[in-house]
Amino acid sequence: MNESSGVLDESSGPGAGAREMTVAAAFAGMRRVVPVVFRAGCPDCRGSFELTASALRLAVGATSKTTFYSFTCPDCGAAVRKPAGERIVELLTGGGVRTLRLHPTV
Helix, strand or coil, X not given: CXXXXXXECXXXXXXXXXXXXXXXHHCCCCCCCCCCEEEEECCCCCCEEEEEHHHCEEEECCCHHHCEEEEECCCCXXXXXXXXXXXXXXXXXXXXXXXXXXXCCC
């Protein structure tokens, strides 16, 4: 790298003869990543709010009764657990929510 210009210079290393590339050119076309937020509600205080993926947990069990998501209400602090159908599971996993796979007991 040429320290004075901030430009990668490969004229003396492997691949000599390759053209110079600026940092801006290297990152051109990359998009800014917008964090995913999920709308949720608390059954205790009736609050409605948005949560990031890191505020939610998803547990996937063998049946619909053992598949749920959970979070702590930011308004009242209640621990909330709600059932998660197939579509909710898809949305949460696609949005980066940490998932715990529950194994059935024998």
